[in-house]
Structure formats: structure tokens, C-alpha cells
Amino acid sequence: MHLYIKNMVCNRCVTAVRNELTQLGHSVGEVNLGEAEIITEPTADQLKTIGASLKKLGLELIEDRKSRIIEQVKNEIVYLVHHSGDVLNTSLSFLLADKLQYDYTYLSNLFSEVEGTTIEKYYIVQRIEKVKELLVYDELSLAQIANMLGYSSAAYLSSQFKKVTGLTPTFYKSIKETKRRNIDEL
Structure with a gap:
């Protein structure tokens, strides 16, 4: 599953997202500016936890297509x-x-x-x-x-x-x- 993340602007953001997702117990695939791949699809509760953790880093999950x-x-x-x-x-x-x-x-x-x-x-x-x-x-x-x-x-x-x-x-x-x-x- 791909997560789309707002405000990722540098390589430190990529590293921070990878580390945060790993600390939350997710198997992480490729992480690039604006997106991260999680190997297994997270539950709705896990997505909320991910969103809250990313918010602490000044980042935000993007949910709508536009x-x-x-x-x-x-x-x-x-x-x-x-x-x-x-x-x-x-x-x-x-x-x-x-x-x-x-x-x-x-x-x-x-x-x-x-x-x-x-x-x-x-x-x-x-x-x-x-x-x-x-x-x-x-x-x-x-x-x-x-x-x-x-x-x-x-x-x-x-x-x-x-x-x-x-x-x-x-x-x-x-x-x-x-x-x-x-x-x-x-």
C-alpha cells in the first residue's frame, strides 16, 4: 500500500518517515519524496496512529486524489x-x-x-x-x-x-x- 505524505521536501524527511513507520512496526518498502510504501495494508486504527506520528514531524497523510x-x-x-x-x-x-x-x-x-x-x-x-x-x-x-x-x-x-x-x-x-x-x- 502506498501512503501519500504532504510536506516531505528533503532526504531527511524520507529518513524520518522510514524510521517512524519502522518504529510503529510496519514493514516499509520504498520511501520517496511524498510517498511511502508499506508492505502490509494498515488497519484504520493503524492509519490514524501513522497520521498522528507524522503530524509530530510536521508531515501529513494525504487522503484525497486531488x-x-x-x-x-x-x-x-x-x-x-x-x-x-x-x-x-x-x-x-x-x-x-x-x-x-x-x-x-x-x-x-x-x-x-x-x-x-x-x-x-x-x-x-x-x-x-x-x-x-x-x-x-x-x-x-x-x-x-x-x-x-x-x-x-x-x-x-x-x-x-x-x-x-x-x-x-x-x-x-x-x-x-x-x-x-x-x-x-x-
């Missing part, structure tokens, strides 16, 4: 931006339609209806979050970050960054460096 689809879209985007290391060589619409086996128009309309934003805006926000992370590490130039994340240029990345955050990448980086120095001084 919410599962939305979470799958989010997980694919989070994986693409934060974990895969791949540059998107095709359109996001084609990638999602292919991975989830739904027509992209359906996915887009459902996502917008439920989330109140578009898939594209969600993707942009995730990319900007990755840019912020890379800027704080201070190991790559803005041009290298732009290339790594598939932006056509550092100028376009900078423009999109400012549109989303209200700050230039350089200013954002200087703010974070100041905060980092203060922590180091403690």
Missing part, C-alpha cells in the same frame, strides 16, 4: 530544483505531464485552483530559494549559479531574483554575510 496530485507536482519540482542536479532540458509542462501521466492543462488548472498560484510561479519560487542557498554558500559566481539552474543569463536570474524577493542577489548576499559574521563572533 491533493495527492498537487503534492506530486510539488515533489517533482522540489526534486528537480533542489536534489537532481540536472538542468531542465525540456519544458516543465512536458516533464510533469510525462512523470505524472496527466495532461498538463489538467495539472495546471488543478494546481492553480487548489494552491492559488500557477505551477510556473511555484517553480520560479523554488529556483529562487535554491539561488539564495547557493549565494549564502558563496562558492559560485552568479553566472555559474545561473548556468547551473538553467537560466539564460546572470542578468535574467538577477532580474527574476529581484522580482521575487525585492532585493538584488548582491544585496541579499551582503545581508546574509553580515548575519553569518555575527553568528561566528559568538
